Amino acid sequence: MTKRRVRSLLKILRFVGPVVTASACLFFATASPAMAQDWFKTETSSGVSNIRIAAADFKAVSADPQAGPLKQTFDTTLFNDLSNAGIFDMVSKSMLPQASPGAPGEINLAQWAAPPTSAAMVTFGAFGTSGGRITVNGYLFDAKNTQFPQVLSKQYNEEASEDMARQIAHRFADEIIFRLGGGIPGIAETKIYYVKVAGGNKEIWAMDYDGANQHQITHLGTISISPRVSPDNSRIAFSSLGRDGFQIRMYSLLLNRMVNFSSLGGTNLSPAWSPDGRQLAFSSSRTGDPEIYLTDSNGGGMKRITSFRGPDVSPVFNPKTGSQIAWISGRTGLPQLYIMDVDGSAVTRLTDGGYATSVSWSPNGQFLAFAWNRKYGPGAPGGQDIYVMEISTKRWIQVTHDIGRCDFPSWSPDGRHIVFANSPDGRASSTRIVSMLVDGTGRHNLTGPGADMPNWSWK
Template identity: 85%
Template sequence: MTFRPVRSLAQLTRFVLAAIAALALSSASATLHAQDWFKTETSSGVSNIRLATADFKAASSDPQTIPLKRTFDTTLFNDLTNAGIFDMVSKSMLPQATPGAPNEINLAQWSAAPTSAAMVAFGALSTSGGRLSVSGFLFDAKNAQFPQVLAKQYNEEASEDMARQIAHRFADEIIFRLGGGVPGIAETKIYYVKVSGPNKEIWAMDYDGANQHPITHLGTVSISPRISPDNSRIAFSSLGRDGFQIRMYSLLLNRVVNFPLAGGTNLSPAWSPNGRDIAFSSSRSGDPELYIADSNGGGSRRITSFRGPDVSPVFNPKTGSQIAWISGRTGLPQLYIMDTDGSAVTRMTDGGYATSPSWSPNGQFIAFAWNRKYGPGAPGGQDIYVMEVATKRWIQVTHDIGRCDFPSWSPDGRHLVFANSPNGRASSSRIISMLADGTGRKTLTEAGADMPNWSWK
């Protein structure tokens, strides 16, 4: 089947948002081998630590204490479970005593079976006069002489949201200390597209799907949100009188800020890791090509020039000196990488239909959507794959869950978020997170959510 160059907005949109149905799997032994290789290549170099988290001790009789403690306890346990680097002890195996301070914990009980914890997180929570106070501790259960690893104090406004935020902060402190010095992701955000009647707006949520709320209220179709490295602005593409154009929303000013319009259809913005440049696809020359402009939209320069659409650029976040993108220059869309001046072009995929690349924070891997057996009657489907850039080795990380697209890496490089349509229809699209090897999947939204983008930090 020959791929025809995209000429209309509808065709270009179908190209960027390609949706195809279910892929045949590799053999079980090959999949396990690939899985083992990928876990080795992406691990932080530390084995999973058996970690117990005690429900925090209620340290006041204020009526807000118990409900906020419940929120805090649940959030902390979920954050540590989601990290993917701990063997979490079930709450049913914990000692009955609830320690709130270092002099209240009996480490021998926590290190002995059935708990068998290597590390224990515990503390106390209280509310008074509209303020929330939390004392959190992390102890080494095997070190009776010098057990304290971490001690933190928090004092904030008493609210459910703040109880969640404090739990996120404490979880990230634990993850940083025990996870090889890699910062946790509990305080990060995910930006995405939410269908709102005939319109599509840009929304945001916490990394775990909580606190979902709208960012834009433009009353049109806005797609492809990309948060800046400093979390101050969102670049996206929005439909207006001049077709799809790149727009900019300031999270500091809570409004759209000026970004110059350009000719043609302009889609899929991507930030450089230093926040100074934006790459995007534009049809201003008649054929969709890639351009790079400064973060205010000036100094635009073209970096591709080949018949066939070039779309979905993404910078190498480690170096900022390379771009991965999708091109139809050889027929069906394939994954390519090149230097930011347009040189050293390298084709990465060997066939099928590829879309939506996302470069890992360490620069070693690219996640993308790929229908490896695309074509009439082919038993293929669109799934998420991860490729090692240096060797072009790849692993399929989603299987048999419908159309998968728009992967985005977490800033710790241990997780991916992506859009999934179980029945292949855009209206059923939801957002799912998982560990980068495809395990630990969690559905974050209901249907009507698409194109997620994980914040840089």
């Protein structure tokens, strides 16, 4: 297969998500991993054409004084959501025609398709408030199709608030992304759960996918770590320090309170949900050596699935099949990345050295993102970065470079993004949460210092 042929393939696969794009790139990995990484980065960041889309500021259709600030929130959020999607080339607002169309009869597509806008797609609409309600009519038009240009039309009527203006923008952005991004749902309405230092303790917090709406979930006054949200977004499992050491605890997002989870004995860390929400995998030292165990979602029916000297930690289920678990094991010395079937059989080591610490499985089940200090040791160059590996071939790419210590990657449900913890200077106090496209581009900070261990919601 020629490189030109692959470029053509990548242009198609881009809209199915860079996770699949990575597969085509990894096909060319040879005995020189550095060459494979450079080629991957070039092809996914600049060799693939995105859809050029213009997002017009919505037309104000009411004189309500509340409308102006809420419309600004809506316009900004919609533009940012589309920019963050990873599949669009956004037209700068400075290049848009001056008039903001509010309805299909008001748009001159020729203006939007012509330079300097040169848009392939245009989103526009009307925004108003009245009687404490927001009304939005949103449209997506194909600027090149003069006969049947309308691709999408949506109407919204919700309570007037800044948060709701953001939520409506998120919903409309996800509709656009779904239509133009290969039928994969967008992530604008997803959440990220994480750990934040609060008054000397560590509590579980949540935020929108873009870092907005940061708020505290638990108020336990202790050390709580490793939050993992259930597939249906109803509960958060995490590990918390109490009188019996670290134990798995459960918080209901429906009831907004802690709920019962059986005490397991020993030190219990890093819970992970099965894709059907019926099981949890976690690491427990109840026998003296940390091993991987399974329980039902309430902590019952405990079953040990690893049995080897050396710590076994940080399990995560294959979200596509639920039939495999990836985890970190120190059974051969320094911790390495492994996968196995859920009954503990078919154990396979994936990394060939260095120091691996945490792992996340891609939604399509084909790739693993993990933290790895590949040249670990006294005086060794490099540091801990985020890597992506194709499981079937064990070929990998490095997706962070020279930004300090990186850990705890978590895959977005659309397979196009990864969120992770980053400490630019290596100190725990400076750790922040960062989001990027899966090829390492489009990186931006979601939090300031003091945030760690992110987990992206399943949907």
